[in-house]
Amino acid sequence: MSIGRPLSFDPEQALDRVSEVFRQRGFEATSLQALLAASGLSKSSLYQQYGNKQRLFEQCLEHYGERIENEMRRGLEQAASGRDFIAAVLEQVISEAAPPGGCLIFNTASDLGQLDARVARRVNRFFVRFRAVLITALEQDQANGLLPEPVAARDLANVIMASIGGLRLLSKGGMQQAELRRSCALILTLLERPAHR
Amino acid sequence: MSIGRPLSFDPEQALDRVSEVFRQRGFEATSLQALLAASGLSKSSLYQQYGNKQRLFEQCLEHYGERIENEMRRGLEQAASGRDFIAAVLEQVISEAAPPGGCLIFNTASDLGQLDARVARRVNRFFVRFRAVLITALEQDQANGLLPEPVAARDLANVIMASIGGLRLLSKGGMQQAELRRSCALILTLLERPAHR
DNA sequence: TGACTTTAGGACCGTTCGGTCCTAAAGTCA
DNA sequence: TGACTTTAGGACCGAACGGTCCTAAAGTCA
Numbered sequence: 521m522s523i524g525r526p527l528s529f530d531p532e533q534a535l536d537r538v539s540e541v542f543r544q545r546g547f548e549a550t551s552l553q554a555l556l557a558a559s560g561l562s563k564s565s566l567y568q569q570y571g572n573k574q575r576l577f578e579q580c581l582e583h584y585g586e587r588i589e590n591e592m593r594r595g596l597e598q599a600a601s602g603r604d605f606i607a608a609v610l611e612q613v614i615s616e617a618a619p620p621g622g623c624l625i626f627n628t629a630s631d632l633g634q635l636d637a638r639v640a641r642r643v644n645r646f647f648v649r650f651r652a653v654l655i656t657a658l659e660q661d662q663a664n665g666l667l668p669e670p671v672a673a674r675d676l677a678n679v680i681m682a683s684i685g686g687l688r689l690l691s692k693g694g695m696q697q698a699e700l701r702r703s704c705a706l707i708l709t710l711l712e713r714p715a716h717r
Numbered sequence: 718m719s720i721g722r723p724l725s726f727d728p729e730q731a732l733d734r735v736s737e738v739f740r741q742r743g744f745e746a747t748s749l750q751a752l753l754a755a756s757g758l759s760k761s762s763l764y765q766q767y768g769n770k771q772r773l774f775e776q777c778l779e780h781y782g783e784r785i786e787n788e789m790r791r792g793l794e795q796a797a798s799g800r801d802f803i804a805a806v807l808e809q810v811i812s813e814a815a816p817p818g819g820c821l822i823f824n825t826a827s828d829l830g831q832l833d834a835r836v837a838r839r840v841n842r843f844f845v846r847f848r849a850v851l852i853t854a855l856e857q858d859q860a861n862g863l864l865p866e867p868v869a870a871r872d873l874a875n876v877i878m879a880s881i882g883g884l885r886l887l888s889k890g891g892m893q894q895a896e897l898r899r900s901c902a903l904i905l906t907l908l909e910r911p912a913h914r
Numbered sequence: 915t916g917a918c919t920t921t922a923g924g925a926c927c928g929t930t931c932g933g934t935c936c937t938a939a940a941g942t943c944a
Numbered sequence: 945t946g947a948c949t950t951t952a953g954g955a956c957c958g959a960a961c962g963g964t965c966c967t968a969a970a971g972t973c974a
Contacts, residue, residue, distance in 0.1 A: 523943055523948050546828065548745040552932060562952045563933085573932065622827070629890040630819070630827040631743065644891035671903070678892065678900035682883030689882040690875065693826040694841035703875035706868070710903060720918050720973060749962060759922045760963085770962065 531569060532583060534559045539580040543624040546631055547577050578639060584624045585646040592653040601666055602657030603711045606680055610707070613687050614700045622688050625650075629685075651677045658711075667711055676710065683707050728766060729780060731756040736777040740821040743828055744774050775836060781821045782843040789850040798863055799854030800908045803877055807904070810884050811897045819885050822847075826882075848874045855908070864908055873907065880904050 541550050541558045552573060556563060570576040592609070599605035621627070625646045632640050654677035661667040687700055738747050738755045749770060753760060767773040789806070796802035818824070822843045829837055851874035858864040884897055 526942065526950080528941085528951070546743075546745065548743065549828075551930080553930090564935095564953080565951065567933075568950075626886060627827060629886050630824060632889050640891060647887065647890045647892060672899065675896065675899040675903055678887065678896055679880075679903050682880055682887055682897075682900065682904075683876075684883065685886040686879030686881065686883030689823060689826050689886075690844065690879055692829050693844045694837060695844060695875065695878075699872065699875055700879075702869065702872040703879065706872055706876050706907060707879075710907070723920075723972065725921070725971085748960075750960085761923080761965095762921065764963075765920075 527569075529559075529561060529565070534561060534569075535580055535583045536587075538576065539584045539624055542577060542580050543584070543627060544621045546627060547573075547635065548631075574636075578642065581624065581628060581639065581642050581646075585642070585649070588623065588625065589646070589649050589653065592650060596653060596657050599657075601664070602659075602661040603666060603708065605657050606654065606711065607704075607708055610680075610683060610687065610704045611701075613684055614691060614697055614704060616691070622692065623684075626685050626688060647681065651681050654680050661711070671710075679707070679710060724766075726756075726758060726762070731758060731766075732777055732780045733784075735773065736781045736821055739774060739777050740781070740824060741818045743824060744770075744832065745828075771833075775839065778821065778825060778836065778839050778843075782839070782846070785820065785822065786843070786846050786850065789847060793850060793854050796854075798861070799856075799858040800863060800905070802854050803851065803908065804901075804905055807877075807880060807884065807901045808898075810881055811888060811894055811901060813888070819889065820881075823882050823885060844878065848878050851877050858908070868907075876904070876907065 537558045537560070538555055541554050545554070552563070555573070555576070556566060559566060561569070566576070570579060595608065596602070596605045599608065616622075625643055628635070628639065629643050629647070632643065651674070655673045658667060658673040658676055662669050662673065683704075687704065690700060691697070734755045734757070735752055738751050742751070749760070752770070752773070753763060756763060758766070763773070767776060792805065793799070793802045796805065813819075822840055825832070825836065826840050826844070829840065848871070852870045855864060855870040855873055859866050859870065880901075884901065887897060888894070
């Protein structure tokens with residue numbers, strides 16, 4: 521299809537590797553050197569392919585976010601119930617040790633101050649998409665009578681989203697996993713019994 | 718008390734102003750220039766007083782954290798109940814518009830990757846201290862029969878802590894305040910009725 | 915006055931930043 | 945072969961980074 525020498529690397533794989541560094545260190549704290557080392561590319565190739573640091577970051581966000589969304593959808597398909605899926609997500613958040621990283625999308629939401637509006641819009645779009653998966657999970661349980669219907673699935677999904685982000689923060693801050701697990705169980709009681717009246 | 722020319726600025730006030738910049742932009746993204754501009758000090762004075770950027774940041778954390786803790790304690794004293802206090806805290810989180818900032822301590826927890834262990838310990842200590850105020854609020858309600866005792870106050874406090882951090886993230890990510898308020902109400906139902914059995 | 919200290923300001927430091935440009939080699943196609 | 949494109953590598957850029965040091969003025973005390 522294309523003439524000339526072909527690419528000697530997989531652009532998406534390089535994006536994955538770079539995303540990993542951004543995820544661990546954030547945008548500002550990640551130097552160009554670190555990006556080159558992580559991607560294995562030369563400066564020429566990286567700029568040719570992705571533009572500049574900012575645009576590279578945006579492409580990372582996009583690729584990473586879609587991967588996460590897909591993983592969530594797959595996880596939901598394989599789960600016995602929406603509640604099981606959500607419990608698994610929260611458990612994963614807690615069990616991932618504190619130091620390295622967290623989720624690139626959530627991290628970026630926290631960083632947003634210094635980044636531009638385009639990035640903010642991207643983050644918001646992914647928040648909505650992640651939440652959509654959670655809503656699907658909840659509505660599925662409602663349809664199966666596992667969850668009382670009067671509770672708005674979207675509001676509940678926001679609680680789960682907040683819990684994911686919040687538990688991650690506490691985990692990063694060095695809170696004990698055992699405690700967080702018990703708190704997690706408390707949160708999940710919201711999925712078991714009517715939340716009002 | 719001291720000989721020589723006296724300080725021409727209030728060290729704590731300068732710390733407050735500097736904290737504000739760190740809070741909005743984070744450690745890495747905040748330049749020395751920005752710190753000088755915010756504090757109104759000359760480079761000489763700032764280095765003389767606070768050491769270097771990293772140590773300045775740590776002193777900001779300390780001062781900021783203590784201020785927040787005091788504000789929380791005062792808020793609890795004036796509230797009609799522990800639950801009222803917690804509801805007010807969550808409402809404040811949501812109503813503070815997205816763009817500028819959040820809480821320096823929570824932000825730093827998110828940033829922790831690039832910062833050293835001393836900072837991590839400081840963040841954790843404040844998490845514990847903030848949570849202690851929440852625990853006090855919850856135990857107070859339990860003693861007054863407003864909250865069922867079988868629920869461990871500490872676990873519930875972790876849920877609130879996570880909610881604070883998580884709601885802030887969602888808010889930064891541009892989620893609608895009205896929705897977050899409804900989610901907030903859901904979370905608060907955990908304080909109204911027995912969480913298990 | 916003299917001892918002391920802080921002040922603002924700027925010179926200066928080496929390093930790193932993100933980013934551009936160029937070159938020569940190498941791979942792929944018609 | 946010739947056309948085309950990517951490759952790695954390095955030279956180079958101006959700017960900003962955090963940080964140190966020095967000076968001359970100014971304020972406070974005994």
